[in-house]
Amino acid sequence: MQCPFHGFSWKLDGSLGHVPARWDFEHVDDSQWSLPEVKVGTWGGFVFINPDPNCVPLDEFLGALPQHFARWDMEGRYIQGHVCKVVRANWKVVQEAFCESYHVGGTHPQAVPYLGDVNSQVDIWDTFSRVITPGGTASPLLAWEPSEEDILRYMLDIRVDEETFVSLAPGQKARAASAAAARERWRPVVGDLVDEWSDAEFIDNIDYTLFPNFHPWGAYNRIVYRFRPNGDDHTTALHEIFLLAPFSGERPMAAKTTYLGPDDSYTEAAELGMLGKVFDQDGFNMPMVQKGLTQTAKAGSTLATYQESKVRWLHQLLGQWVGE
């Protein structure tokens, strides 16, 4: 690797290689002039890097997270889709928009008939957290009471003049019917293993966050988010969505990345399907939240809320991280 400025070069192991006019650098101790190193660890098919040479080993940092995912075999999946979008908001603002369900009623009102947004359970561990939002159940904030068929129709985005393509058996709940449909969808790929999986694993949103920026969804949801600063610009960020799917037989090729600019709609990434429209609703908010950060502040506005426990936890850890 060669520096384009004066032509110093380094070997692939990071040690110092060639120094032009070496005689002029008698003071240089080669062992002190290696390239910066990062610590590397792997889990679940993911590679983690940490620029802090004194960081704890990844296994220790992950704590019980691998046990939580042991049942779901992240390593046995392939990249079915990968989208990377520039968002006009700080990377912390962007991940806040994707780590809780309290915003569903305001931002995604179409989901309220089938998503128990504020009935979510939020759990915080040391370096990771989780929110479980029950699917196939109505939000307690909904002003009317949907029937089981209503729940199913909203869930499947079926219009008033369209037939329901998943039917309810007498007395069957929407939750059970949609879990049964999902189970059959996965059966050709993973076989009868699907019979061991609970309805909750198919229907609920089980969204984990590993500090500081990694969000693998639990169970058989394919979503994994990663949020990163966009270079040195603190007012924009990279929102990455990986769709990780199980496969049978030979591992399929990983999908090519779809790059989206700040003015592109998430719907331009066809691989996101219905999620594209949902993410556009989140995308409408984030630049305004960013703008708001520089305008006013309400002290302690999320200090006590249960719904925003994950956001509070993220900021508490970030505070410790930067030495506040």
Ligand SMILES: [Fe+2]
């Ligand atoms: Fe959202």
